[in-house]
Amino acid sequence: MLGWHNIDPTPFYPAAPGAGRRGFERQLAAIDRLGTVVPLSDAVDTLAAGGSLPPRAVALTFDDGYADWLDAAVPALDRRGLHGTFFLVSDILSERIGAWWEELADAFDRCTATSLEWAGRTHDLTTPVARRAAQDALKDELKLVDRATRVEAVSRIAGRLAPPAPERPPMFLDWAGARALAATGHGIGSHTVTHPILAREDAATQRHELAASRTALEEGLGQTVDLLAYPNGNAGDYDQQTMELARAAGYRAAVTTRPGLVGPQEPPFAMHRVVLTPLTDVAELFGKVARKGTGMARRVVRTLTPTG
Incomplete structure (x- = not known):
C-alpha cells in the first residue's frame, strides 16, 4: 500500500513549482506499468475472506484533505483508470481547525x-x-x-x-470539495475529527475522534465510510486500545504509516503503508519496503526496480 499527502508544494512539503505534478505523473506511470492497482476497500474484503490479491497488487491512498487532490491527484489517477482512497479530517472540512x-x-x-x-x-x-x-x-x-x-x-x-499570516488560497478541501471528491467515485475514509495523535489522548477522546468523524463524513457525503487512517500513524501513535476503539466505532480496517507489505497475516487494524512524496522515485519507493520489510518485500523490489 502506498500513501501520499499533497501533490503541489506547501510550507511543510516544499518543492519547486510544478515538480509535484510532474513527479506524481511519473510515479503513476511506473506504478501502472509495474503493479496492479486495486481499490483499498476491495483489497480489505479479499484479505478478510482469505482470498488472494493479483500479482504485485497495490492500493493508493491519500491523507489529510489537501485541496490539490481535486485538480491534480484525481485527474492524474483518472487518466490512467487508477483508483485512490482519500482520508479526510472532518473538522478541517468544516474549517473549524487548521493543519x-x-x-x-x-x-x-x-x-x-x-x-x-x-x-x-x-x-x-x-x-x-x-x-x-x-x-x-x-x-x-x-x-x-x-x-x-x-x-x-x-x-x-x-x-x-513571524507576524500574522496573510490571506491565502485554501490549502485544504471544504465540504463542497469533499462532496466533489466523493462524486468522482474514488474511495473515502476517515482521518479523525481533528487529526490528534490518538495514543496521546484518553479513551473518551479517542472514541469521539473515531466515531464522530465517521458519522460526519457519512452524513456529509451520503455514503458509507468504514476505513480509517491513523493520524501520523507510526508505532506509538496508535495502540491496542486505539485499534479496539476503531473496531467498536464500525471501521473494517485501519492503515498506518509503518512501511511494509500487506498480506493475509496482517492485522486489519494495523495495515502497513509506504508513505512517499511526489518526488520519490520508484527505486526509492520499493527500496523503503526492502529495507523495512520481509524476504517477500525484497523479492518484490528485485522484480520491480530493474525496469522502474
Missing part, C-alpha cells in the same frame, strides 16, 4: 526572529539550515503531547516567529 504542521512550517517560512526560546532551549534561526533544524525538532517534540497542548504551543511559537 498544525502546515501552520508551524508557514511560520518558519516567514520567520523574522533570529532565535527562539522554547522549553528551556534556545533555537538558532539565523540561517535556513538552522531554521529547518529548529522546525524539525519542534515538530517531533509536539507530536509527543496531546492535541490541546500542541495547538496552543503552535500558536505561541508562530507568534514569536
